[in-house]
Amino acid sequence: MIAGSAAATAVTGVSAGTARAAVPASPGVTYRNSIAEQRADPHIWKHTDGYYYFTATVPAYDRIVLRRATTIQGLSSATETTIWTKHATGEMGAHIWAPEIHFIDGKWYVYFAAGATNDVWKIRPYVLECTAANPLTGAWTEKGRIALPLDTFSLDATTFVVNGSRYLCWAQNDPAVGSGTNLYLAKLSNPWTITGTPVRISTPTASWETIGHRVNEGPAVIQRNGKVFMTFSASATDANYCMGLLTASASADLLNASSWTKTTGPVFASNAATSQYGPGHNSFTVSEDGKSDVLVYHDRGYKDISGDPLNDPNRRTRVQKLYWKADGTPDFGIPVADGLTPVRLSSYNFPDRFIRHWEYRARVEASVSPLADSQFRVVTGLAGSGTVSMESANFPGYYLRHKNFEVWVEKDDGTAQFRGDASFTARAGLADSAGVSYESSNYPGRYIRHYDYLLGVQALSTATDRADATFYTQ
Template identity: 55%
Template sequence: MDTQSSPTSSSTTTYRNPIIEQRADPWVYRHTDDYYYFTGSVPSFDYIELRRATHIQGLADAEPVIVWRKPDTGPMSHLIWAPEIHYIHQKWYIYFAAAATDEIVDGLFQHRMFVLENDHPNPLEGTWVEKGQIMTPWDTFALDATTFIHQDQQYLLWAQKEPEIDGNSNLYLSIMDNPWTLKGTPTRLSIPELSWECIGFKVNEGPAFLRKQDQLFISYSASATDHHYCMGLLTADIHSDILNAASWIKSDQPVFGTAEAHSQYGPGHNCFTVSEDGQQDVMIYHARNYKEISGNPLYDPNRHMRAQIIHWNADHTPNFGVPVADHISTDQTASVDHAKES
């Protein structure tokens, strides 16, 4: 997301969390029609819904429309995860991950990345056409595809298991030939290597792109999806070769994580948008409001969609603070302390 024109001054914009309950992996896109379009993982993992509103808070009451259901068999027939909606070359696209089975093999689900296309002006209407799987160099666990334009070039950013690297997933970046096809050799940007990226599982996933003045940022989520889940940040100069992994500097500590004092646990899988007045940058993310989980945290449905205003440091780097408490306006409780509470 480009926030080049957004000033760093304060605004009266406020949000009260949670905004949408039981919607993990939330994605919000503000279009030129001034609607915010929302999608996210549903607890049953078997369909994709969209909703829209002219205000982020209004997404809570917006009527959801199911735009695609998984088939009974085939590569997209199980565990529909993390849909995102994008507008590219006058068409709408939804990126999502799906698997041919619920089975876990060698510690991993069997997800691959897929794309839907719709040429109707309103993506809640029209027909969504399956464009197929995004093919990468490895036929392995892959998920969380997102896309952005930088210097007139479309890129895909995603998480995948590389066979020769230990862990669940790393972050990759590639130029795109079209909205469902990669071009050239992908660049591996990051692997889970720091202690806070490897709790429970070695995970780098859920990347999101943010551009601010002369810097580029990629946020991502790390570790198991319980209260250890947290966010890291990659930073690059806007004039650098972003396909050179050396251009990106990784934060040595989480930039957003569990806040026990606010009863917010495992925040992550975020995206970025702007406030209704265009004056502030907003982070959308999910988190739970309790710590103890029975069974596999992936199947606990209570990761709720939330919004929080981003504050900017003097050096033009984002300061995400800590997750705000439920039912408190975000501008009243956002902290400038980067430290993760545990």
């Protein structure tokens, strides 16, 4: 998927000494996690008919399910339909894994992996086809196994188009390379047939790719500004599971392994502070308004697993907004806590600067790293309904609060004083009603504003004051 351009940074004068930003091209979007319990390897497809289509691995590994809704959140309660069930004998009879749904040339296709009843680890990629407009009610035809030159353990096929050419990427074991799975890429002559010789574009060699198992799997592609970004998952499917990133120029020869550059470390990994473990096997979709990219992934809410992680059923589907750095690369941040997803708050008059905490002091700053320092969950105010509080994404239980009229991020100590200091009334932006301004609940007339890039709560009198106290959600 390709989202809109980065938030505009051009400013125009609106009064003496005051500038204003364009409303962000990618405004804030929030969801409530988890989207689906006991659904791993999630794939969401936003279709032109106004529906999101969602499929994922079920714990029994015995069928392919599909649900749809007009919103991403609506997938949580949408009716689930079984569109295909494993064979009673032979191929496609065991370990039904990682389905993906795609719409190609007017037809629906599901890519999935399966073993055989007489050899459950003979995992190979397969394809289903549906010609109906509604894939939940239409008939599905088996197009069979994707024939690969190397007949070995292979799974997690995904497809994407770059410059008019359709590609297939998948994970596969090559005994000549070693144990585990590598990523391979080939062009497709039709949705279930590769053409030419596949190229190996990634091999698990780094320490973060080889914990428990040597793994590169679950590729997913997002494109932006002439770049092709391919995420993949690495290491065993426990709390060590994480995501890496391959990057290539869209104008490069993608079938040349040297066109791809791998990150030196994971881009998305377990986070004890938010109680999210083993995030991975992701896909990408876009928000309902089409203006934000959305990361779809699974993880668990606990670290310790008894026995084989593949037998633990509690991987669940989650979503959160995907952000983009100023250099055009994706910023995955951290797997956020359960519940409402956070937003970022950009300055109205310094559009590249976001509210962030730095050594617990709140300020506005550009190019925030780590991203989560500038993410806050806007929740019902600690002082009660009618107010809001802003909880730190990477320090759950810590909130923006004023102290001596300076704004800090501090842990809720349970006192009435803290609840008042950390609660605000959200008002239409004082410099732009499309934005938001935050009035102190216990000091009415004082608003959060930046001054010398530090945040405080102050009474406002000038246009500059009002501009400093206006923010956009992103």
